[in-house]
Amino acid sequence: MTNYTSNLAHSPAQSAFGVTIARGPATIKDWVLFSSRERSPHMINEEGTLPDPPPLPVLEIDLSDPDVFRREAKIEGPSPMVLIIIRFRGAVVGQFEAPVEGGRIGWHAVQSVLGKLALAIWKQDAIRAAPVPQLSASVVVCTRDRRSDLERCLPTLEPFARAGHEILVVDNCPTTDETARLVAKYSGVRYVLEPRPGEGIARNRGLKEARGDIVAFTDDDAKADPNWLDSLLRNFEDPMVALVTGITLSNELKSKAQIWFERSYGFQRGFLRREFDLTNFEPLAAGVLGATVNVAIRKSVLPDTGLFDEALGPGTECQSGADHEFFYRVLSRGYRAVYDPAALVWHRHRREWTALQRALYGYGVGVFAWWTRALVYEGEFGVLRIAPWYFFHHHVRNLLRSLFKRPGCYPLDLAYAEFSGALAGPREYFRARRRLSSERSRIPRRMPVPPAQDAAAAQRSGLQ
Amino acid sequence: MDTVTIVIPTHQRAGLLPRTLSALTCQSRLPFEVIVVADACTDNTVQVVRAFAAHVPFRLHVVEHEARSAAATRNLGAQHAAGSTVIFIDDDIEALPSLVQAHLSSTSAETVTLGYSKPALPENASQWQLEARIWWEDQYREFRIPGHRFTYRDLSSGNFSIQTNLFHRLGGFDVAFSGRLEDYEFGYRLTQTGTRFRFAADAIGLHHDTTDLPKWLRRIFLEGVADVQMGKRHPELCRSIFGSIGSSGMPSCHGRLLQLPFAMKGKGESIISAGLKVAYWLERIKLRRRRRGVIFWLRRINYWRGVASVFRSLEEFAGWRDEQIDRSVIAFDVPSLEWGAPLAEFDMQRVLAIGSEKGLRILFDGTELLAIPPQIGAEPLTEAHIRRMIKELSADQFVPALAFQRIASAAGGRLC
Structure with a gap:
């Protein structure tokens, strides 16, 4: 189980199964906190291999239900943990993993995180009061x-x-x-x-x-x-x-x-x-x-x-x-x-694990492909700063951590898949563009383009 | 039924006026009177307006003078106004059909109605214009929130309406403020009389603003000048403008750095234009954060250059400021209000009236939820304001508030 941060206001997003809480203005560094080490699971054992876990049961509870802690919750299956998704008046306000003791949940573990959910409950409740606009x-x-x-x-x-x-x-x-x-x-x-x-x-x-x-x-x-x-x-x-x-x-x-x-x-x-x-x-x-x-x-x-x-x-x-x-x-x-x-x-x-490998490879390709597009076709020179930074702090770092079997690292095959995807990103983007343009020259355009001119004028004048 | 006069001050913008005037022909509420006040116009403004006057469904006349001052121009328009309500809109505002109707739907005569000048971007808007639109829209979004407490800095003269009597009683805009902030100064005098502001979200005028970064920086310079003027006119405002406490949105600049704008008197212009060039190139290669950093400093430098243009030296400015700030004293005997125990209507009004002046502590079950400091130039407090403040409690305060909420809901009521 992840450890919970004590300071509500200033901790960074701590996540997957910790409760994610208040964040300040986002910076590029924030972004990485979301996706890498802060949320690393403690799933890899000391030998550095990933054991096959038993299925993780999921339990939803709604805190606004007055009897929530009085009700018996029986957990089937061999998993020592259960994923608890917490709602408040229907909206999700947090999720975390709690230990299962003899087929039951230790409610004290749930109660210990309730304080961390308070901010999400407070803020979401205020938003929910707003009316839904008349939009189709x-x-x-x-x-x-x-x-x-x-x-x-x-x-x-x-x-x-x-x-x-x-x-x-x-x-x-x-x-x-x-x-x-x-x-x-x-x-x-x-x-x-x-x-x-x-x-x-x-x-x-x-x-x-x-x-x-x-x-x-x-x-x-x-x-x-x-x-x-x-x-x-x-x-x-x-x-x-x-x-x-x-x-x-x-x-x-x-x-x-x-x-x-x-x-x-x-x-x-x-x-x-x-x-x-x-x-x-x-x-x-x-x-x-x-x-x-x-x-x-x-x-x-x-x-x-x-x-x-x-x-x-x-x-x-x-x-x-x-x-x-x-x-x-x-x-x-x-x-x-x-x-x-x-x-x-x-x-x-x-x-399937192989599908996950392919997906991670795809994520690696995707991010560098779109940054390539931003640099080349939008003139975003900021890419020259963010892309190497992210490559070294995410992809290379994850790969090295996996190689040296550091605690909480990615399995090596996944880290490698993402890393190699990142390297392939720019090349794959240009390949995709070339393919598309050759296809376009062969197939006539099927759909008329929306009337961009009029709509652009309407947008500029601020009419919704 | 209320009679309405729309005053449109203009200066050398004959090309823009047809759009402004023809937008007024589609108003859902007619009739009204429109006065175009031409200030030092050498183009064909007067002819353009007269040509319109023949075939518009409202009375349209044009008044001319040569004051080169937005304040004097608006005052002149109000003097000619026959209506009991006067709506001021700028010449670059394109009114949507509901504008006049929305301005008039106020219930109280002692209320100033602020319209919604929705920024309309020009083609190929610059980065500055995109950010300015976000800034304006944020401002209006804030106004829309129930319980927003308006201050004198919320009054912008481009789209607002006021009872003609009230306008004349206050003497109109102060013509001494020729460049900037005459609207804030007027707003301040309004708040002093206990006037409330109201935001009319349907009083939409599309604001075709052509301002860009260089022009905005020049305005920031004038804002520095005008803030000093404001401090001289209303010494009690000095604390909120130049004091380190509660600086209301003005760029702060501390310690030795502050000597810089005073020292660069002659060279300021060239430094600013060099900075603008850097910002321009950073925008071209889309290094947004670097560009924002540059503009952050340009804004500060130019604001303080404006302040420095009034005083001979930093010492003179500091002496003046300290003298002013010492004069404004804040009361110690701040009353407190128990939020859990409802008060009678009359008592509540009395506590709120004292609280607006001296500040107010809000208690719940004897524990302090929040302390509202006295805010100079803000509307008198209402219950809605307090409810809003409770909602906005920061993270360290919300847990006790949440506990209170539970108590309150057990007792059958809601905290906010």
């Missing part, structure tokens, strides 16, 4: 031949359709018509076929097809919490906000890969709402914001920021990075982004 939303799910995942995802989105929002499934270059047939069963869900492969392409199609003022994205292997969409929309009350990301947790921690990923990498960025803009944040560190598994975008800013870069993201040579590159553009054009943990999505992490 479109929820876009991009998928490709993953019927069984989508079958779990769509029912969680149905309530949003009943509330009057639009649900879109973008089927990206499918090999069968299974997705189309599945979507036909849901009355409030619209099916869109995008024949060109690539997630960036599918997302852009979703952005163009969406009719709502706000476009919210989630993945087919995710499940939305009932309050998810309202919590995202609430942030758009502020006219400067163009992008909102939410918290992504996992409730299936069965395999070694899933447990390792949630403990040491994860998608969650803490339990406190944060705002990011040019005056308090460096856009090149946009990775802090989250990922496209849980994000909402104000459609009216698109003429100003542009769409996702189709050379980045899953399904291309770069494998990831499209989301962070887009976030960067939103911030650098002077808009505000918000990370709001009230908007919760459950994600099923990759089960």
Whole structure:
């Protein structure tokens, strides 16, 4: 179990299973704290190998339930630990691991962290009081031949359709018509076929097809919490906000890969709402914001920021990075982004270890690919500072720590995968661009480009 | 029904006026009167306005004078105003249809209504303009929060409305403040009479501001000059402007560094322009943080150059400041208010009135939740202000507050 920091106000984000707490203005260094050593798990044993852990049970408790500590919670299975996700009036305010004693949870362990949750409870409760603005939303799910995942995802989105929002499934270059047939069963869900492969392409199609003022994205292997969409929309009350990301947790921690990923990498960025803009944040560190598994975008800013870069993201040579590159553009054009943990999505992490290796390689490629784009096509000379810094302080450092089996290090194969991905990043980006431009010259443009000129004028005049 | 006069001061901007005036033709509330006050205009401003006057659905006239002062120009407009309410909007504000209606929806005559001058970016906006938009929008977002306590520094003259009587009773803007801060000075006199401010989020005017970094820096210089003037006019403000305590947003500069702007009298301009060049190149290669660092210093230097232009030496300035600050004394007998035990309406008003003047301690079950210092130039306290302050308690204070909240909810009430 991780040790909890005692000073609420000034400790850095301590996370995966510690409780993440107050943070000051973000710097580049902050970003690294999020993703590397501060959240290193104590999973590697003294021999430096990663034992196969038993499945980690997940227990959700709501503190606003008056009987919460009186109720018996029985934990099945051999795991000595349980992951407790704590809610307060429905919103998640913290998660941590507690020991299981004889099939029961030691509640004293829970009570000992309650004080650390107080700030999140206090702040989130104040935000929840704000009304949800009258905006229409479109929820876009991009998928490709993953019927069984989508079958779990769509029912969680149905309530949003009943509330009057639009649900879109973008089927990206499918090999069968299974997705189309599945979507036909849901009355409030619209099916869109995008024949060109690539997630960036599918997302852009979703952005163009969406009719709502706000476009919210989630993945087919995710499940939305009932309050998810309202919590995202609430942030758009502020006219400067163009992008909102939410918290992504996992409730299936069965395999070694899933447990390792949630403990040491994860998608969650803490339990406190944060705002990011040019005056308090460096856009090149946009990775802090989250990922496209849980994000909402104000459609009216698109003429100003542009769409996702189709050379980045899953399904291309770069494998990831499209989301962070887009976030960067939103911030650098002077808009505000918000990370709001009230908007919760459950994600099923990759089960197989080899898939995790590939994912980490992809993350390595993605970050350096999009920084390459920022340097070459946006003239961001700041990349020359941040990229080497991050490479040495994250990738090289993790690799060395794994080689010397330092406590809490990455397994060597993962550290190497990420490291080699980082080295390949710039090359892969140019390869992806070359491929795309040769494809574009062969295939005529299918979709008309949105009327950028008029929309840009409307945006400049400040009309939402 | 209230009669309304809209006053638009202008100087050499005949090209902008058609947009401003035609935006007013689409107002949801008619009729009203519009007075364009042309200050030292040598372009065809007067002809442009007269050409409009023939086919607009409101009475439109133009007044001319040569004062080269925004304060005097607004005062002249108000003198000609026939309406019982006067709305001041600048010539670069494009009003949305709800503007006049929203300005008028105030309930009390003793209220000044602040409009929402929503920044509209020019094409290819510079980094400074992007950041300025964030700054302005943050300002308005703050205004929108229920329980925001307005101060005299929240009044900006580009889009606000006031009862004509009240304006005349206070004598209008002070014409001695020709360059900057005449709106703050006027706002200060308003707060002294106990006037409340109100933010009308629907009184939207798109602000087509062309200000950029160099122009803004020149304004910062004038702000330094005007702050000294303000301190001389209202000595009680010196503590909040130049004192080390509670400096209200003015760039502070301490110790030996402060001698610099006083020493660089002749060379200041060249230093600033060199700094601007550096900032420009840093913006080109998008090194944002370095650029912000440069601008941070340029702003400080220019502000204090402004202050230095009034005094012969740092010693003279320091002597003047110390003398002023000593004069303003803060009371010791600060009253306290038990938040857990509701007071009768009349008692509450009385405590709040004393609290606004002397400061107030807020207790809950006998424990101090927060201490509100007396704030010069702020609105009189209300319960909503206190509720807001409780909500904003910082991290070290919130745990006791949370415990109190539990007690309060057990008793059936909420803390905030």
